Amino acid sequence: ESTVAILAQASPWFSSPAHRCAMGKGTKKVGICGKYGTRYGATLRKLVKKIEMQSKATYLCPFCGRTGVKREAGGIWKCRGCKKVMAGGCWTLATPAAVTVRATIHRLKKLQAEAK
Numbered sequence: 847e848s849t850v851a852i853l854a855q856a857s858p859w860f861s862s863p864a865h866r867c868a869m870g871k872g873t874k875k876v877g878i879c880g881k882y883g884t885r886y887g888a889t890l891r892k893l894v895k896k897i898e899m900q901s902k903a904t905y906l907c908p909f910c911g912r913t914g915v916k917r918e919a920g921g922i923w924k925c926r927g928c929k930k931v932m933a934g935g936c937w938t939l940a941t942p943a944a945v946t947v948r949a950t951i952h953r954l955k956k957l958q959a960e961a962k
Contacts, residue, residue: 878902897937905939908932915939 873880879895886894905915905923912927920936935941940948 901937 876891877895878898879891882891882894901917904913906913907915907925907927907930909930910925910928912925914926915923915932916926917937918924918931921933922931923934923939924931932939935944
């Protein structure tokens, strides 16, 4: 007899098909920070979760338009499509300050073009 059949006879809990699934259910809330368990405190784990999700995400490439920019190292980002390497923020491709500067430059260029 198979091991499953023997265990099913011994325990009614094991005979249920719901308890014989191969994969776990994953995490409900903790996500990527499940690896830290109960250590370091909930607030710090939430902050780390936000940072790790940003750093492991893929971003839109400003050169080729493909969603394939991944973090290589702190502040170094590389597109998997066009192989361009670019500088950015440590955890995200564009920092909030960089987004503000880019928007300001775009607005000023637009005003300058309208003035001519």
